[in-house]
Amino acid sequence: MATKPPAENMARSTKQRTAILELLEHDDAFRSAQDLHAILREAGSKIGLTTVYRTLQAFAEADIVDVMRLPGGDHLYRLCSAEEHHHHLVCRSCGRTVEVAGPTVERWANKVAADHGFTDVGHTLELHGLCAECSK
Amino acid sequence: MATKPPAENMARSTKQRTAILELLEHDDAFRSAQDLHAILREAGSKIGLTTVYRTLQAFAEADIVDVMRLPGGDHLYRLCSAEEHHHHLVCRSCGRTVEVAGPTVERWANKVAADHGFTDVGHTLELHGLCAECSK
DNA sequence: CCCAATCATGACAATCATTGTCAACATCTA
DNA sequence: TAGATGTTGACAATGATTGTCATGATTGGG
Numbered sequence: 001m002a003t004k005p006p007a008e009n010m011a012r013s014t015k016q017r018t019a020i021l022e023l024l025e026h027d028d029a030f031r032s033a034q035d036l037h038a039i040l041r042e043a044g045s046k047i048g049l050t051t052v053y054r055t056l057q058a059f060a061e062a063d064i065v066d067v068m069r070l071p072g073g074d075h076l077y078r079l080c081s082a083e084e085h086h087h088h089l090v091c092r093s094c095g096r097t098v099e100v101a102g103p104t105v106e107r108w109a110n111k112v113a114a115d116h117g118f119t120d121v122g123h124t125l126e127l128h129g130l131c132a133e134c135s136k
Numbered sequence: 137m138a139t140k141p142p143a144e145n146m147a148r149s150t151k152q153r154t155a156i157l158e159l160l161e162h163d164d165a166f167r168s169a170q171d172l173h174a175i176l177r178e179a180g181s182k183i184g185l186t187t188v189y190r191t192l193q194a195f196a197e198a199d200i201v202d203v204m205r206l207p208g209g210d211h212l213y214r215l216c217s218a219e220e221h222h223h224h225l226v227c228r229s230c231g232r233t234v235e236v237a238g239p240t241v242e243r244w245a246n247k248v249a250a251d252h253g254f255t256d257v258g259h260t261l262e263l264h265g266l267c268a269e270c271s272k
Numbered sequence: 273c274c275c276a277a278t279c280a281t282g283a284c285a286a287t288c289a290t291t292g293t294c295a296a297c298a299t300c301t302a
Numbered sequence: 303t304a305g306a307t308g309t310t311g312a313c314a315a316t317g318a319t320t321g322t323c324a325t326g327a328t329t330g331g332g
Contacts, residue, residue, distance in 0.1 A: 069205065073209035100248050108241060117271070118234075119271045120265050130255050
């Protein structure tokens, strides 16, 4: 089980990376690279789109952010709080996100896999709906 | 809860649609639109790529095929046998796929969602591992 | 404090799967 | 069989993501 090296990429600390990180800290919904880029430009930054993409990728590899894929196929990023394995319950209207642990699912997944002779099993699970606010 | 109309798209039966369907019948792994198109051309068909995409989309909407999304974001299609809701256990080596029902997961998903005040909840779940064959 | 080594950035081009367009064509029904 | 209409396919267009490469920033050593 190759544990990911902390962040052997990202050797340096730069304005751009700091800016992106701060943006993510004040936001609890998933954002796309393009979104973040737009927001930063709006705020006067001269940051390039390429940089935003690269930075987010690096963050993802360093497990600093969670990645999620939209039906359309785009990547969304969000600062991740929990260290352990978890899933997301996302509001499809406002993007608000709740992290949920799923021991039940883990067990179920392992059992099903074993029943079919599969080994080395992983899973992807995502819940989406309307949050209390948006349900009104 | 708008139940999907059987297949109100796809009014007619054509060579192309038949060809795609036959191809899927002889295949129990997920294939991309581009793959299927290549195979058909290889076999002498003059079918267009656009048609393959449209046909697969229509099949998917009519619940004739299952859709799955690759990490890269591409769509993969496969003939689906089960009528009811189900998930897939896919071998990441050979692509072999087993359809599994997940009442446990359904219940869990609904409970978690309710606990957080979410409504109209759906979910995406996918299992991947190494099948008995490929485990050796 | 200054400098060089090198990592990071940003403008731009290039990919590539997928979708839009539209005239030519095939299918089905009357 | 003819006509109305669903389908097709070549091609262009889209749009997010990645590759390139010269320029700029950061950091540790002197």
